[in-house]
Amino acid sequence: MKIAIPVEDQCIPASVCASFGRAPYFLIYDTEDQESRFVGNQAASSQGGAGIKAAQAIVDSRIQALLTPRCGENAAEVIRAAGIKIYKTAGTSVTSNINDFNNGRLEELTEIHSGFHGRGGE
C-alpha cells in the first residue's frame, strides 16, 4: 500500500510537517517494498488554495492513505472524493508513524479544520 506523509525534510529521519497544504515535501512510502520517495510540494508557495493543489497532487500519485496531523476541509474534500483515507499522525517521527500505521495503531483523522485561507495557523 502506498501512503503519503507531509514532511519537513527530504531525507530520513524526516519529521512530520504540521501543515498539509504548505508542507515543503511529501514522503511517498510503499508499505510492501518499504521504499521511500520524497516529492516537492508544488502547492507550498501558492497564493491561495494550497490544500486543494496539494491534495490534487496526492490524489494523482495514486496513494491509498494520507498520514497527517491535520487537514483543511477543501483538501479533505478532494482526498476523500478519491477514496483515500486520512489518518492522524502521532508525534513528529515519520518512522514511528509508519510503524504505528502498519500495526493499525493510527486513528482516522476526524477533526477537519475550516482552513486558514491566508490567515496562518497557530
Place this chain on the structure above:
Amino acid sequence: MKIAVLSGKGGTGKTLLSVNLAAAAESSTYIDCDVEEPNGLLFFKPQVLETEDIAVKVPSAKGRICIGCRICVDFCKFNALAHVNGRLKVFENICHSCGGCLLLCPEHILTEKDKVIGKVLRGIADNVAVHTGVLNIGEPSGIPIIKRMLSNSELVHTDPIFIDCPPGSACTVMESIKEADYCILVAEPTLFGVHNLNMVYELVKLFGKPHGAVLNKCLETVNPSEIFCEDKNISILGKLPFDRELATLNSNALIAARVSAKYRALFSSLLRIVKREAAL
C-alpha cells in the same frame, strides 16, 4: 462631486470623517465601501428602502462530461478547481470569477452560474442618502460590490458624494477611489501614522488624484504626520483634536456634527474647505 476618504490602516478616522462631512452637508450621499466591516450605518441608522443582492459568476461543470485534460485546473492561480475520479470539483469560495477556465476549456463543458457574495443596502437618514456594501463572510473579494455601488447611475451627482474607503491601499481601495474627484487622506499623529499615510499618499499620486490630508487625534505635541505633509507639500485641510467629547459621541454611534454645536461648526468649516479644494 465624489470625495473619497482613505487611510493606510483601520481606526484612523475614515468613517468618523466621512460620516460627519456627509451629515454637515445640506444634502449628500454617503457610500460605505468598507464592505468587509461596514459601520457607517451604525451612525446613520438609515431607513433602508432597498436591498440588492450582488452576485458574481462561478464556473460549473454540473451534468457535463469532463475529459480530464486539467487545463483549467493548472490554469487557476487560486487553485479553485480539482479533478478527481473523472469529475471536476469547483471550490466556489476560492474562485475569483476571472472566467479563465471557461475560456480555456477545449470541450466547452464549463458554464457559469450566479453566486451571491453580498448585498447593497440603500436608505435615507435625514439629509443623507446612505449606501452600504456588505460582503458575506468568507468571500474572497468585495470589489464587485464596490463597483456596483459606485456605478449606480441613480447617484445624485449635484450633491457631494462621500466614499468611505476600506483601510489600506490594496485593490478594494483602488476600486473605491478610481472614479473619485478628490481624495482625503486621514492620518494619526505618530510615526506609524506617517508610515500608513505614506502608503495612501503614494496610491493617490499613482492614480493622479487631487488630494489633501486631515490630521486626526491631534495633541499639543509635535505631529509627525503634519511634518510629513509639510515635507511633501500635501495640503492640510483640517485637524481633529484628540478629544474625549468627540471620542465619547463617536463610540456611542452618535454623529458629532448632528448632536454637538461645537462639532457641527468644525465639520461645516472643514466641509467648506474640502469643497473649495476639490473644486480647484
